[in-house]
Amino acid sequence: MNFATRFLKHSSPCLCKIVAPCTEQPLKHAAALYCTTPSKPLTWLSEEETMMRDTVRKYATEKVQPLVKQMDAEAKMDPSIFKDLFAQGLMGIEVDEKYGGSHSSFFSTVLAIEELAKVDAVVSLVCDLQNTLITSLMQNFGTEEQKEKYLPRLCTDMIGSFCLTEAESGSDAFALKTRAVKDGSSYIINGTKLWITQAHEAGLFYVMANVAPEKGYKGITCFIVDKGTPGLSVGPKEDKLGIRASSTCPVHFDNVKVSDRNVIGEIGHGYKYSIGLLNEGRIGISAQMVGLAQGCFDKTLRYVMERKQFGKIIWDFQAMQHQMAQVSTQIEAARMLAYNAARMKECGQPFVKQAAMAKFTASEVASLTTSKCLEWMGGVGFTKAMPIEKYYRDVKIGTIYEGTSNIQLNTIAKCIAEEFSHTS
Amino acid sequence: MGVLGPKMAFRVLVGCKRVIDYAVKVRVKPDKTGVVTDGVKHSLNPFDEIAIEEAVRLKEKKIATEIVAVSCGPPKCQEVLRTALAMGADRGIHIEVPDEEYASLQPIHVSKILAKLAAQEEASMIIVGKQAIDDDCNQTAQMTAAFLDWPQATFASKIEKTNGDLLVTREVDGGLETIKVKLPAVLSTDLRLNEPRYATLPNIMKAKKKKIDKKKPADLGVDITQHVEVLKVEEPPVRQAGVIIENAEQLVSKLREAGHIQ
Numbered sequence: 099m100n101f102a103t104r105f106l107k108h109s110s111p112c113l114c115k116i117v118a119p120c121t122e123q124p125l126k127h128a129a130a131l132y133c134t135t136p137s138k139p140l141t142w143l144s145e146e147e148t149m150m151r152d153t154v155r156k157y158a159t160e161k162v163q164p165l166v167k168q169m170d171a172e173a174k175m176d177p178s179i180f181k182d183l184f185a186q187g188l189m190g191i192e193v194d195e196k197y198g199g200s201h202s203s204f205f206s207t208v209l210a211i212e213e214l215a216k217v218d219a220v221v222s223l224v225c226d227l228q229n230t231l232i233t234s235l236m237q238n239f240g241t242e243e244q245k246e247k248y249l250p251r252l253c254t255d256m257i258g259s260f261c262l263t264e265a266e267s268g269s270d271a272f273a274l275k276t277r278a279v280k281d282g283s284s285y286i287i288n289g290t291k292l293w294i295t296q297a298h299e300a301g302l303f304y305v306m307a308n309v310a311p312e313k314g315y316k317g318i319t320c321f322i323v324d325k326g327t328p329g330l331s332v333g334p335k336e337d338k339l340g341i342r343a344s345s346t347c348p349v350h351f352d353n354v355k356v357s358d359r360n361v362i363g364e365i366g367h368g369y370k371y372s373i374g375l376l377n378e379g380r381i382g383i384s385a386q387m388v389g390l391a392q393g394c395f396d397k398t399l400r401y402v403m404e405r406k407q408f409g410k411i412i413w414d415f416q417a418m419q420h421q422m423a424q425v426s427t428q429i430e431a432a433r434m435l436a437y438n439a440a441r442m443k444e445c446g447q448p449f450v451k452q453a454a455m456a457k458f459t460a461s462e463v464a465s466l467t468t469s470k471c472l473e474w475m476g477g478v479g480f481t482k483a484m485p486i487e488k489y490y491r492d493v494k495i496g497t498i499y500e501g502t503s504n505i506q507l508n509t510i511a512k513c514i515a516e517e518f519s520h521t522s
Numbered sequence: 523m524g525v526l527g528p529k530m531a532f533r534v535l536v537g538c539k540r541v542i543d544y545a546v547k548v549r550v551k552p553d554k555t556g557v558v559t560d561g562v563k564h565s566l567n568p569f570d571e572i573a574i575e576e577a578v579r580l581k582e583k584k585i586a587t588e589i590v591a592v593s594c595g596p597p598k599c600q601e602v603l604r605t606a607l608a609m610g611a612d613r614g615i616h617i618e619v620p621d622e623e624y625a626s627l628q629p630i631h632v633s634k635i636l637a638k639l640a641a642q643e644e645a646s647m648i649i650v651g652k653q654a655i656d657d658d659c660n661q662t663a664q665m666t667a668a669f670l671d672w673p674q675a676t677f678a679s680k681i682e683k684t685n686g687d688l689l690v691t692r693e694v695d696g697g698l699e700t701i702k703v704k705l706p707a708v709l710s711t712d713l714r715l716n717e718p719r720y721a722t723l724p725n726i727m728k729a730k731k732k733k734i735d736k737k738k739p740a741d742l743g744v745d746i747t748q749h750v751e752v753l754k755v756e757e758p759p760v761r762q763a764g765v766i767i768e769n770a771e772q773l774v775s776k777l778r779e780a781g782h783i784q
Contacts, residue, residue: 146730149729153726156720185722186723200722201724
């Protein structure tokens with residue numbers, strides 16, 4: 099739907115209301131820009147952040163929304179979306195200008211992820227992974243040579259893939275078995291990775307492999323493997339319940355030979371980088387879950403304000419109001435956790451506990467939200483004619499990937515114990 | 523107005539109005555003096571967005587050398603200037619008009635301001651949206667051209683440059699009309715002229731460094747005294763449901779009943 103069509107369409111009163119661009123509650127737009135006290139609310143955004151959020155929201159509503167249903171049905175991303183995300187500088191948000199990045203902040207990444215997720219969790223995931231895992235790994239730990247070779251491409255046209263999980267190592271990630279054996283100035287990698295997101299579209303693979311299994315997790319090293327390297331093959335896509343347009347595949351490494359200059363950072367430090375990245379990635383996922391919940395909620399609210407039963411709109415029943423108010427409150431709380439964790443990270447403060455709390459809360463809240471929204475929509479919500487069932491299916495991965503809820507709780511408990519040990 | 527040589531500056535002035543966002547459901551204030559604007563989402567007038575896009579494309583084709591975005595109104599107008607800068611305008615001019623006076627600002631005032639600015643900035647072209655989506659006046663381009671005694675090409679759906687002239691295709695009631703217009707000229711954009719780009723994140727970041735100059739109407743010698751007083755603003759009547767008719771006889775009898783025919 100081009101600019102002309104959507105503008106003209108909106109001028110007419112008869113629209114397919116449920117899937118029309120969501121007019122959220124009036125943003126206290128101007129007010130938000132003019133907060134003069136030194137301490138600002140968590141929802142306060144700088145001018146650039148506001149502009150970026152508004153642009154992404156516009157793009158998501160105009161260009162992504164019309165493609166969502168089809169992409170889910172065909173379990174395939176429309177290539178125009180990748181192109182658009184790159185063109186708008188949304189794939190290298192925090193990357194330095196000199197490598198072709200947008201030179202912006204982590205919070206901008208969080209906002210972009212949230213806005214995209216309101217429309218489609220998959221598009222949001224693409225943006226999340228590329229920024230929080232792929233480019234950040236390169237930017238933080240790559241050598242200058244590696245950065246110059248890969249960052250410009252990762253910002254403009256190349257998708258990356260992060261290969262950690264295996265058949266026998268999910269939550270217990272560092273029990274991975276993929277081996278990298280030194281061979282002169284090269285390494286030979288053998289193993290199979292599973293559940294690898296975007297493996298189908300990736301041009302670059304980060305592979306966590308162990309160079310010294312006798313050292314346990316301290317042998318885990320991160321390698322860069324280019325697509326097309328002999329021995330690297332991507333298996334068929336998994337047929338999933340949700341986020342179906344995101345390709346999730348096994349990746350096989352069959353005597354894959356890479357130069358030792360393809361090692362990112364130091365030998366045996368791969369586990370450290372993974373943990374660090376996943377901590378940040380958690381905040382990204384919490385933003386995705388918050389966005390998903392909000393998008394689902396907003397579409398449902400529109401329906402609730404129109405659907406009449408017993409002579410009035412169903413919103414007019416106090417029970418409905420109470421239920422929706424409760425869920426809305428929980429989404430807001432989850433958003434605050436996500437935003438605060440992001441700001442803490444930007445400030446350089448330790449944020450491991452807050453990131454885990456944010457991811458845990460956001461994914462659980464989103465799951466509850468989609469479930470209730472489906473009920474509030476009634477029978478029609480149960481059909482594919484309405485977008486709610488897709489949110490319901492997509493949300494489920496939130497409590498599972500990038501650290502299951504139980505793992506998040508482990509992390510939070512560890513932090514609590516650690517803090518306690520410092521008290522007298 | 524001679525022929526413009528290849529090395530001369532070609533400065534484009536673009537009018538940018540901050541209006542209530544097209545997607546917002548507009549409500550009339552209880553006192554009927556206007557519509558509710560507090561806390562309501564505003565954005566760049568969509569037709570002005572098209573104007574900025576066209577100016578940026580002219581610059582990309584190396585026809586325009588500088589794009590200056592102009593907005594009149596209270597401090598919040600700077601938001602739309604930032605949007606214009608993020609889309610590719612080079613600098614902005616904010617004509618400061620406080621809230622109370624802004625309420626009575628009319629296209630005639632804006633036209634005088636644009637005319638004065640065009641002279642000051644030595645602009646080769648002024649391009650504005652054909653109308654603002656709040657007042658639907660469709661006057662600014664025409665009045666500005668009159669004040670400057672410049673040719674005007676309104677409702678443009680295509681703009682091409684040939685030597686010192688512009689070839690503009692206009693959308694008119696009868697279809698399309700193509701006219702040749704000498705530069706400098708005033709243009710107004712219609713919907714199908716182009717599809718505005720999304721501001722990319724790097725451009726949003728770069729827009730931070732671009733300049734926005736502030737001026738007052740008095741600095742330009744323009745008097746913005748109120749000429750027009752709004753008496754009342756009302757909602758349009760609620761649309762009545764129609765009646766489905768089976769055949770021509772029924773149509774005739776219904777028309778007769780309603781007294782529309784004898």
